[in-house]
Amino acid sequence: MKRLILAAAVLISIPTISIPALAQTVTDLPELYGGEKTLYDAAQKEGIVVSFDTGPTWANWAAEFAAFKKRYPNVEITYNDIGSGATVVALDKARNRPQADTAYYFAASAYDAIKKDVVAPFKPVNFEKLPDVFRDPDGKWFTIHTLTIAFLVNKKLVKNVPHGWADLLKPEYKGDVVYLDPRSTGVGQVMSFAANFGAGGDMNNLAPGFDYFAKLHKAGNVLRVEGTTPYAKFVKGEIPIWISYENDGLKAKYADGMGDDVEVVIPSEASVAAPYGISLVKNDPNPNAAKLWLNFIMTDMGQGIFAQGYVRPSVPGVQLAPDVAAKLPPAPQVKPLDVAAAAAKKAEVDAGWAKAALGQ
Structure with a gap:
């Protein structure tokens, strides 16, 4: 962001x-x-x-x-x-x-x-x-x-490309997923809403998203949560799956040399713009x-x-x-983010995510 x-x-x-x-x-x-x-x-x-x-x-x-x-x-x-x-x-x-x-x-x-x-x-x-x-x-x-939330997948490190939020919960993605901390980064906040929509929630019901993050971390599929954008690490081949903005993946693919090693996936259930x-x-x-x-x-x-x-x-x-x-193919599952409503939910996102993902 x-x-x-x-x-x-x-x-x-x-x-x-x-x-x-x-x-x-x-x-x-x-x-x-x-x-x-x-x-x-x-x-x-x-x-x-x-x-x-x-x-x-x-x-x-x-x-x-x-x-x-x-x-x-x-x-x-x-x-x-x-x-x-x-x-x-x-x-x-x-x-x-x-x-x-x-x-x-x-x-x-x-x-x-x-x-x-x-x-x-x-x-x-x-x-x-x-x-x-x-x-x-x-x-x-x-x-x-x-900017749209997507999965940026390094195909050299990931055998089967995930296509939706549910896929990331599978055992084959153990230790593969990296994303940004919702408490301190804008992209992390936006991603939290995308995951919530993908899990069946909406702007008035954030519980499905928190449940999703709890499952993702309990499964051991999260490699780490970053505090700053790890673009350089992704380009160097250090991150199997990075949940970030679509344009980061397209830039890595078309401008910064990763080419066909990268697949950019907008999750099938839902995402946000x-x-x-x-x-x-x-x-x-x-x-x-x-x-x-x-x-x-x-x-x-x-x-x-x-x-x-x-x-x-x-x-x-x-x-x-x-x-x-x-x-930039059509992606009808992408929802426009109401940033005013999102800002009003920030404290709830911060606390709910920390409890679900970190047990705090």
């Missing part, structure tokens, strides 16, 4: 991309949505958009920056990479003279931003297509991509450029760029290139 740590807010400028004289920009292409060219005209007068917490190595933001700059050559974009919690702190400190135009974060932080009154309503293109739990009704935040959202900053210095940016990443083009970075688009029905779609 995207790290939620405090760090100094250092803005970084995107290097100017050379646009050949005959390059196609928004001025000579069909509009992606009605009013795009008019909005670009207004954004050019501002000339820049400041995008908080969109680190280029995360979720394919670097490709989003490049595509935006190519389509809108007269609008520069700058960004920083400070973490979800730090973003809200930075917005709060600068509320009297905002520096940011947009703010990106794990959706739970969006609720904090609303409480602090540092974000403004804006409904971009495709807003109405989002599930209700993936957006603020007034548009003060909305989901732009999701964790929302990552973005907001327009209240009283931001470049509102037209900000809206141009927010609209762009919510168009089919922008959503497709996220998918190229192994995260699932938030807008249902986006058409993806065949090679990209093959890596």
Whole structure:
């Protein structure tokens, strides 16, 4: 999960991309949505958009920056990479003279931003297509991509690939399973809800999930519970089965050399999609450029760029290139996570998991 740590807010400028004289920009292409060219005209007068917490190595933001700059050559974009919690702190400190135009974060932080009154309503293109739990009704935040809980399986270490939560309880997976601590990590919290749904529970009944973890640990199938993301250990071949986000497995498979040794499995019974959202900053210095940016990443083009970075688009029905779609097959068993409800259950998850898994 995207790290939620405090760090100094250092803005970084995107290097100017050379646009050949005959390059196609928004001025000579069909509009992606009605009013795009008019909005670009207004954004050019501002000339820049400041995008908080969109680190280029995360979720394919670097490709989003490049595509935006190519389509809108007269609008520069700058960004920083400070973490979800730090973003809200930075917005709060600068509320009297905002520096940011947009703010990106794990959706739970969006609720904090609303409480602090540092974000403004804006409904971009495709807003109405989002599930209700993936957006603020007034548009003060909305989901732009999701991360889905999956089993990341090293086939060199595991003979039979498990396909569901029930499979992980089998004796053949003794000492094979690694996952993150729900008490201290976001992905661990999200995973606990996925396991609960897979065991037949819901947001109002967490007991099936706790029972599941008790069985998993009693069976001896858990190798260890990690406190930090063990991605490097997985890539080195030290973890047979890692319950984490789907994009970690796809990155290991397609970008970091593991290839066909990795199988990424969304459990058949159920899983959850964790929302990552973005907001327009209240009283931001470049509102037209900000809206141009927010609209762009919510168009089919922008959503497709996220998918190229192994995260699932938030807008249902986006058409993806065949090679990209093959890596992100339909998964109707995935449920959108209501992060507000999940946050309200955190203490119950922490205590229930510790008792079930650790006997504490």
